[in-house]
Amino acid sequence: MSNSNLFLKSAFVRAPLQNGVGRYVCQLQRIVLKFCKSHGGSRGIRDFIEQDLVNFAKQNPSVVVYLKPRRHRSPAVVAEYLNGDRVWMSMHLKTHSEITKWIEVLRTQQGDVSGARLRKYQYTDHPSLQGPWTPFTFKDPELNVAQLPDPKFGANNRIPMSATEKLRIMFEKQKISDEEVKTGE
Template structure:
């Protein structure tokens, strides 16, 4: 661990308020686009505003979009999230496509994660008392003493034919019937 992580608050990456369990709630609450009407560094943001901003606002009705023209200043975007975090990003001399990608990044994240030192890569509010799940958790215990390969434990013996397999069989039958019809026509 580097020294820069010693003074960061520690935490977990998790969905805020169980987000996505019932329905997804976009965490971006407000986005402020600050730009200059004449400065060359704001050209990409002005192009984005002219071409994509109306579509972005229609697709994301839960996000409030503010435009703030400023004289002789560099282009900036500020994203404010439901957890109170604010993310500030300079868009100076960025192209229209780069700005589109960065605004999509702001829309899909849930605040400034870089200011938190991660203790673990996963976290749960209700850890299992039975231990972690493994691929062998719900297997038959007879499998432990069986001599394999055994037809009793074959996958195809227990599963019905899949829909894909049924379509393939139907297609083969259709091809054969069409071929038979063509052979009959050529024989006549």
């Protein structure tokens, strides 16, 4: 096992500022599309700029979009988030549809979580002293040593009588009372 995770920063995976609880705030702050106007490897990103960039900007008014043409350089997308993270992604020889999907992924992320060592899988602002809840937290300890099926612990004790059972019992009582009436006459 490697100890390379010791050199990563320690972090939690959590929604910043309770994002999504009251309202949703897009965490993508700025996106920079770097491309070459003539190189063939930039064809997909140029198609995205020509066809989808205006719609992307209209649908995401909180995201600032920069276009940075560079001569004879490979295309790339740099996304900057509210928490200060920057994600750089190469778009060399990617198609228009692939670039559209990757930009949607960058838009919905909250930053670069892969560069952090996760200390816990859960996070809360008000931690419990008792630990996390499980389905077995408030179970009766006698259940550990009981021989099952046991009517004491069975679910049949708590299930109310069905309508069919009630009708059967009423029919049996009516049948018995009809027989008593016949024999009593």
